[in-house]
Amino acid sequence: MKITVVGTGYVGLVTGTCFAETGNNVTCVDIDAGKVAKLAAGQITIYEPGLEKLFERNLKEGRLQFTTQLKEGVSDADVIFLALPTPPGEDGSADLSYILKVADQLGYILEDYKVIVDKSTVPVGTADKVREAIARNAKVEFDVVSNPEFLREGVAVEDFMKPDRVVIGTSSEKARKVMGELYAPYVRQGNPVIFMDEKSAELTKYAANSFLATKISFMNEIAILCERLGADVDMVRRGIGSDDRIGKRFLFPGIGYGGSCFPKDVQALVKSSQDADYDFRILNAVMDVNEQQKVFLLPKIEAYFDNDLKGKHFALWGLAFKPNTDDIREAPALYIIDRLLAAGASVSAFDPEAMSNVKQLIGDRIRYVDHQYEALENADALIIATEWSVFRTPDFDKIRTHLKDQVIFDGRNLFDVPRMQELGFHYESVGRQAVT
């Protein structure tokens, strides 16, 4: 099939590349001319495990093209995917201006039947709005489909190539057939393609992300309780996770969820609920808990240093909002940095992939180092904000020699508590006994 993907960010580039991988002809359109030039020249613009190899192969074999010109990009497409940003507006609702602008342009451009697919995360009713925006000027037949994306950054290629499920919202038989054919190679193992109406598909994405965020905030509150009552959240997690109804995944406490999806999607669903005259109480609590959780380590750090962080120097391991990505949107590390700097402390940070993005955002307010152990030099304590594998089994002797004081605040529960006790560190984590 001939496919166009409008918006070549995390979702668009993965979507385009993975559709090309099964033999489709894909054109990716983006208004960012710099990004398009880089991609067309074979330079990948995001870090995503496994993507580069697929990207290079499909580019070389001519199945992947890049352009800034929407008209040229969509002219011979069968299916047009919209993978455009839907950032939070001022009132928390999803900002649809990127999508509706492109929809409006498509109305002028379309010359024959196309299936236009919302891949962005959009509130209920958006497919209707997109349809209306295109129809204002379109002279040809078209269908609008809602096909939310469930890929996770860090394992996006795997998620796209072998999705747990594909959700397709459409009331058109013709579009249903096209979409079914397009996704068939990705669900050969029998994972379901679930067809439904557009509104249900739109809500499915928000419900999924909000449920996962709820699981995280729930476990973070259990962790707080564990600390107060002397229980161990790791034990509680294993105890409840072995119940099939609960499941083992997504039960790890930490310093809150971040990224470009959970915070904005939970907020957008709360706003959609308000607009529907419903107060979604659970989700309000989920957001509240997460706000606190991002700076959960701060009171512990302050208490350790007698509420005086002025002149203290911290090593920070991890900047990305989660491992295996360079994405720093809403990353808890950024909130920790802000609080430390505001208290008069300084920070040396290391992240395997996200340092250049942070540098672009906050410049030289912190020091960036090339190696995780270099961050420890002259530091009064080590703070861990992202669970990169490379931090999981560090050389503790090296930590001991480099750190000024043997103190670790671990926001991701990477180390075993008894082991830290044995090694003689002052070690505080989330929902587990502190080693002092």
Ligand code: NAD
């Ligand atoms: P992104 O910001 O990484 O990429 C969006 C791209 O769209 C950018 O490259 C931007 O230049 C481009 N763009 C903006 N206006 C344009 C226009 N008029 N024409 C062409 N290109 C234009 O965003 P993302 O993370 O890929 O997210 C896209 C959507 O997918 C969002 O709705 C998001 O909620 C959803 N989503 C994201 C993820 C994720 O993990 N990132 C997962 C599932 C769903």
